[in-house]
Amino acid sequence: MTPPPAGRSAVLETVDLAGQRGERALFEHLALALEPGTVTWLRGRNGRGKTSLLRVLAGLATPMAGEVLVHGQPQRRADPSWRTDLVYIGHQNALKDDLNSSEALAFLMQLGSVKPEPAQIDAALERLGVLHCRRALVRTLSQGQRRRVALARLALSLDKPLWLLDEPFDALDVDGIHALNALLAEHAARGGATLLTSHQALSLAEPVPRIFDLDRHGHA
């Protein structure tokens, strides 16, 4: 993936999007565009629908109204193979307790039609500072180590244009935050677009994160 030319169209955008949880409307008339080479910080008070919005954008939930466009094509009608371009990391780490870190990471990559070599897995784990845990069962890891193993997917997915990350900084220490910031910066430099939620202030210097505040946009 090469850095994007100026004026390149959005990787993902929403048109008049509305979402709900149960019977309660969370947001409506939402217009959001994720452009190549950017990091967007999705903000909002607790319960405003940040996770719900990420799930809608990933195609895990159906919007109440409106559309999500991926590379200009409606997500629902687009070829499901568009998900090869997507990395979604939710609140949960999606790691099985009885697999070791390498196996758990390899499985998650296989789901995205990527079969990394063991050396690539090791390199990804090293980048997040958990190489020493590669043979350890997930059940034996701390919360922070589990989060790092889950985030090691990003090091293997730098060529995927769209990252949707739900509270990726949760449970990370300072070193972990630095490692994740470096990945976000490299992804953006390669032309990727990231949308992430975080309850703590971002320390990412380059690119400067754009802010999309759900309290101000698309208030239902």
Next chain:
Amino acid sequence: MTELFVAVLVRDLRLASRRRIDALLPLVFFIVALSLFPLGVGPEAQTLRQIAPGIVWVCALLASMLSVNQLFAGDLADGSLEQMLLAPQPAVALAAAKSVVHWLLTGLPLILVTPLVGVLFDLSAPALGALVFGLVLGTPVLSLLGALGAALTLGLRSGGMLLILIVLPLATPALIFGAGAVGTVEAGLSASGHFSLLGALLIATAIGAPWATAAALRISTE
């Protein structure tokens, strides 16, 4: 599509190999439940021969249901299910892989130990053959229907009870034809009609259930 199928199949078999006690539970239940019947009913060989097919099928059905409610629950709880549904391949591959894993870990072991049941219940060789062949055709149906029930009740409170209420009526035809085939053979008749019906049931379930399971998974995780 095969990538997702193989990835889920290999991972789940690996997980089962590391949780052997859990994986063996349906088989242990099957053997223990079957071995209690001769003790309860009595050692009369004719009686045991008569009740054996029905008992084996009922125990197989209940053993299958023991593990089926955990088919997707663990993956839902730790976020793996979301990741599998986000795979660029259709979710039907996930549903098919889960059904195959369930059959390999539950149905196949039951089939392999069923010859021992012949000794326990004094079954003749032809009757035992019909019982085993019926299970070969019928237990995949139980796994496919079980996966559908598990997907429909995923995340619901009292989902286990609902699962039983959904799956047991759907599985009844397999039980009737499977047990009926043994009775027919013991009466000296051909059981080909029963096997044809079981085969048709398997084909229809194999075609329809994974698609329905995939749709149910999407609805359950919305």
